[in-house]
Amino acid sequence: MKLLETMGDAIKNGRVPSRIFNDPEIWELEKTKLFGKVWSFLGHESEIPQPGDYVTRYIADNNIILARDEHGGIKANLNMCRHRGNQICKAEMGNSSHFRCSYHGWVYKNSGELVGVPFLKEGYDGLLDRGNFGLVSIRVDSYEGLIFGTLDKNAPTLEEYLGGFQFYLDIYLKPGPNGVEVYGPPDRWAAETDWKICAENFSGDGYHTPVAHQFGFALGYFPSSGTTHNLGWAVHIPDKGHAIGLGHTPGLPPFVGYPDALVQHMKHTLSEGQQELFAKTRTAVGTVFPNLSFLIQPFSPIPEEKASTVRFCTMRLWHPTGAGKMEMYSWCLVPRDAEPEYKERAYEAYTLAFGQAGTFEQDDFENWTNLTRQVGTSLGRTLEFPYQMGMDLTPVTDFPGPGVAVDRYVTENNFRNQWATWLSYVGAE
Ligand code: FES
Ligand SMILES: [Fe+2]
Secondary structure, three states, X not given: OHHHHHHHHHHHOOEXXXXXXXXXXHHHHHHHHHOOOOOEEEEEHHHOOOOOEEEEEEEOOEEEEEEEOOOXXXXXXXXXXXXXOOOOOOOOEEEOOEEEXXXXXXXXXXXXXXXXXXXXXXXXXXXXXHHHOOOOEEEEEEEOOEEEEEOOOOOXXXXXXXXXXXXXXXXXXXXXXXOEEEOOOOEEEEEOOOHHHHHHHOOOEOOOHHHHOHHHHXXXXXXXXXXXXXXXXXXXXXXXXXXXXXXXXXXXXXXXXXXXXXXXXXXXXXXXXXXXXXXXXXEEEEEEOOOEEEEEEEEOOOOOOHHHOEEEEEEEEEEEEEOOEEEEEEEEEEEOOOOHHHHHHHHXXXXXHOOOOOHHHHHXXXXXXXXXXXXXXXXXXXXXXXXXXXXOXXXXXXXXXXXXXXXXXXXXXXXXXXXXXXXHHHOOO
């Protein structure tokens, strides 16, 4: 595709073609060249705690059953009967030791083996080897409770793929010795928005916050103000696409919004470098390339009332369903070791801000849906967008974490790396 041949140079010069954000041809390439190669997020271990628990998820258009088998192992299999292709599990979540196809009745264990075939003797006369027709299994690996799958048998390990980004993921995943758990099932909705817009926004678009979410500052939901909003760091892992924005407000207490007991725990769960950085981080908004994002944010559900400040965490998967179309999975993560009362307050703050009815979510999707429509128009798709913010910044030399860090919260360094990484997949021969 001609556009992709020139895009590498364009990114180096701080430009990205508008067309990539809503285009059927691009989506066809993404399905195989991007989502066929990367590690995609499937679920959190706390969603399937018991043997038999399962959720159904997607990697691009492929529907996958993520299950805990009868021995406690985690298995991912394509949700497609090997007989004629019927979807064998039609629920989004549940508990079952077996799945029975509703068409001719083939039965599979939740680990994927084919164990039941009606008329095996009378019909197949011993000609069918059941061992060859288990569900198509998907390679899985996990980090701190996050379960990922890849369709590429030759993909590097998940550890290699994350490439040091684990250091930053720990701000979301290790608020205590027992990590985090989901607070209920994910909020789900469909939107006419391209997944890339959202993944970019959550790689550290501090630029939009004082405008799109201006009411948050005006009403006092944040323990910070617009004037210090540019302070902090933007960090990315070169060539991997993972990125995070870390906002810093001078004068806030360390780990603002967490109960003291948890802060004490973190002395043991986090490295010294992590403690130094995370203690002064107000907001952390990051994306695991390509489409899993996180936000941790201190928030006062009763505006201006500092005592109500709580630190909520959302994890979100921007699941593409077509060009300029997506389905949303938005979870609230809470520290397992926190008191139930704190977990509930964190969840309340999350639902006020994010999820289907979240005020900040509405601000974002209104903008994202609008711009997705614009970049799909005949003239709109021919433009280039400027990505020049922070091009001359020199990386911080003594930053406590891995990757390339710059000393600014509002910048586009992370996005240039993100779209260069995207191009390395989608534009590959
Ligand atoms: S399609 Fe599943 S048993 Fe025939
Ligand atoms: Fe936003």
